[in-house]
Amino acid sequence: MRSSTRGKASVSVAHRYARVVLVLTRALVALRNDVVLDCDETYNYLEPLHYLVHGRGMQTWEHGSAYALRSYAYLFMHAPVAMLASVVFGREGSGGRVAFVCVRLASALASALAEASLVRAVSERHALTGACLLMILASSSGMAVASTAMLPSSFAMVCVTASAAASLRGKHRLACIACVFAVVFGWPFSGIAAIPFGLYAIYGIGFVATLSVVALFTAISVAISIVCDSFMYSKSGELRLVSSVYNLLKYNVMSGKSNLYGVEDGVFYVKNLLLNFQLSAAFSIFAPVAVSFAVAVKAYLLREQAKKDPKANKGKLLVAIEKYRNDWRAMLVVSLPFPLVTAFFTIIPHKEERFLYMIYPCLALSASVTIGAFTESFIKLSRHVFKSKVPSFVIALSVALVLLGTMALSVSRAAALLTYYGAPAKIYGALPIPSVHAQEPFWPEYLAREFAAAGADASINVCVGAEWYRFPSSFHLPSLAYSLRFIDSGFDGALPMPFDSSKGGTAHTPEGLNDDNEAHPNQFIDPRECRFLVEADFGSSIAGAAERPSATPGEWVDVRVEKFVDPLRSPTLTRVLYIPGLSEKRNAYVDYKLKVLRSPQGRVEEDAA
Helix, strand or coil: CHHHHHHHHHHHHHHHHHHHHHHHHHHHHHHHCCCCCCHHHHHHHHHHHHHHHHCCCEECHHHCCCCCCCCHHHHHHHHHHHHHHHHHHCCCCCHHHHHHHHHHHHHHHHHHHHHHHHHHHHHHHCHHHHHHHHHHHHHCHHHHHHHHCCCHHHHHHHHHHHHHHHHHCCCHHHHHHHHHHHHHHHCHHHHHHHHHHHHHHHHHHCHHHHHHHHHHHHHHHHHHHHHHHHHHHCCCCCCCCCCHHHHHHHHHHHHCCHHHCCECCCCHHHHHHHHHHCHHHHHHCCHHHHHHHHHHHHHHHHHHHHHHCCCCCHHHHHHHHHHHHHHHHHHHHHHCHHHHHHHHHHHCCECCHHHHHHHHHHHHHHHHHHHHHHHHHHHHHHHHHHCCCHHHHHHHHHHHHHHHHHHHHHHHHHHHHHHHCCHHHHHHHCCCCCCCCCECCCECHHHHHHHHHHHHHCCEEEEECCCHHHCCCHHHCCCCCEEEEECCCCCCCCCCEECCHHHCHHHCCCCCCCCCCCCCHHHECCHHHCCEEEEECCCCCCCCCCCCHHHCCCEEEEEEEEEEECCCCCCHHHHHCCCCCHHHHHCCEEEEEEEEEEECHHHHHHHHC
């Protein structure tokens, strides 16, 4: 009894420690990480959120009322955080950026709490595996990115993590509810990850109970989702029923158009998981082997114990081995979304890194199971064979070094992302605060006159061409007077257009937005309307990556220049990892520039000519 109490107390302490560690690491990433790696996060979620809060933002075709593929229920979960931050810190200057950080902090906190719950649930079954899981989760570069991203797949990841923790603790109804939220409010395709939890729930509480919980909360969640979508996608006085969940499934399953985007080969996710989880990705595939080995070793040692002690209660030994086996089996079951989801999306031609976010914690758990099972088994075998603790110490030390190496690689990868790809956020944040007074050379006299004349309706065009997909968000612009606009740089796909509140905003589909991924003239503006320009000259290393100087006539002055890694001219090792001293020497960089038009006179002369 005392031993049981001490065990529960130690797990409780471990849970508090895990919660503190994970909250701190996630918060640190959210505060430090201004990099938006996925343009889908920018244009499909951060931009609509900015529009909801401030009335300005870019609209993708998925957010057009004619298509209505994106959930406003998901956006409404984030809107209060952004609104509160805007009220407290304002919008001008760094206020938008603070709101962006607050949104990321909220996502990071939710993920940290779910991960801590999973660490506790695993620790209750096997302490060493729980400790390994904590170290992998806290240091993983993949988790650092996924836990702070404003993406439905990140929300689905939080729900899947909570479901895994609940399943391990026998709370199958809670696990089912979390899965329903992942599917309806997050991403419908996370239903694939929910299959193992559903089957485990049927095993634990029965088919009828499982079906009842799923049906009830699905009905409630879908109703909430439809209300939100119908309200946002319908024009005033013209309410229509809209379900973004249904529309998304219909488009991806029935239209055949999902292959218009991001088609990759079969090894895409293998490379991606190795990049984001390094050694942990390799360890994760051996979890079933490790568990089989651990159970076999346990059974062997118990048989040896029975031979030495004829009085040993064989019934108790059988119960012990069965409990040991069931604990490992339970952890394998809740890890199943990892291979299941990976296999499904490997088959699908359209591949994106974010599609696998939901199973990142399951991968980490699989890797932890491998390390925990093998470590414990080898230590027990060494003590049985050598009758000494020295080999056990060597094994423990080796495992500790492997874990430290894994953590070091993960931290190095995270540092690489922040160091090599942070230029865009810095560049857009360097835009000057609009003023009626000139501040040469970055805020010329003509801009001050234009701004004074326009007043509250001022719209200063910040233009970008080939680098459109690296725009972080309108939250990074230091004033609502700035508007992101695109110039034609040869890209022939569909691009977002500004929300038009005068025509219904979210209930309007601007002319030219289409689901065929085809460019339309309305998505571009005349370069002569640009006042600021963002560009990066990759030269011939990336086809079509540099805007043609002739496309933006006039005299341009550099406002800010940052270094950005050139991926094709940099060695793979120092590009994917940050190695102090070596990366700076080996990598090639390009200038990522923010420019201001010095004077519009050149354009007037061109028109006159």
